[in-house]
Structure formats: structure tokens, C-alpha cells
Amino acid sequence: MTANEPFFQGHFPGAPIMPGVLILEALAQTGGILVHQKGYDKKIAVLLNVTGAKFRKPVTPGDQLYLHAKGIHISGNGGKISAKALIGDQLAAEAEISFALVDKEQL
Numbered sequence: 001m002t003a004n005e006p007f008f009q010g011h012f013p014g015a016p017i018m019p020g021v022l023i024l025e026a027l028a029q030t031g032g033i034l035v036h037q038k039g040y041d042k043k044i045a046v047l048l049n050v051t052g053a054k055f056r057k058p059v060t061p062g063d064q065l066y067l068h069a070k071g072i073h074i075s076g077n078g079g080k081i082s083a084k085a086l087i088g089d090q091l092a093a094e095a096e097i098s099f100a101l102v103d104k105e106q107l
Contacts, residue, residue, distance in 0.1 A: 001064075003016065003062075005018075007022060017059060018058075018059035018060070018065075023059065023065070023093045024050060024097075026085065027083035028047055028099075030083060033069070034071060035074060040101055043102060043103055046099055046101075048099055049098040050096070051095065052094070054093065055093045056090075056091045056092055057090050059085075059092055059093075065086070066086045067086075068083065068086065069081045070082045070083075077101055078099050078100040078101050079099060079101075080097065
């Protein structure tokens with residue numbers, strides 16, 4: 001993350017941290033990539049639920065955020081992933097994210 005990211009300018013001026021909602025969105029997007037790699041590329045993953053979200057370490061300018069997603073259950077109708085955001089080897093955030101898989105034509 002660079003200090004030039006627009007969210008750092010207004011989120012806690014003088015003590016900038018990445019908003020938690022943006023970290024959760026990044027984790028959900030990482031889960032979407034996992035779903036497409038599993039062969040569901042004609043469907044879109046639509047967010048249903050976020051549970052157990054915990055923020056362990058603030059993400060600040062200069063940090064490199066590594067995103068990991070692991071499928072707990074994935075089927076043609078939807079599923080759940082376990083996702084983690086790391087700064088180096090330190091846990092910054094984690095959550096379980098549930099989603100529905102919807103045909104692109106239905107949207």
C-alpha cells in the first residue's frame with residue numbers, strides 16, 4: 001500500500017489505516033478468483049454473508065497485503081470460503097465469506 005491511495009487521505013488523517021471494509025472486499029474478490037479457478041466461470045459469485053470477521057493488525061502505508069482464500073464448500077449453487085489477509089507472516093484480518101453462484105444471464 002502506498003500513502004497515495006485515496007482511502008488513506010481521509011481515513012484517520014495523521015494516522016492512516018486501510019478501511020476494514022476494503023480488506024473484506026479484497027478477500028471476497030480473492031474468493032471470486034478461487035471460484036472461477038474451480039470451473040464456475042459462467043457464473044458470478046454474489047456475497048451472502050460474512051462471519052467471524054476479525055481485524056488483527058492495521059494495514060498502513062508501506063505494507064504489502066497478501067490475500068489467501070480456501071474453499072470450505074463450493075458447489076454449483078454457492079459456497080463458503082475461509083479468507084485471510086497477511087502482512088508478511090502476521091495476520092491482519094480473517095473472515096468466512098458465503099456466496100451464491102448466479103448465472104451471468106440472470107443479472
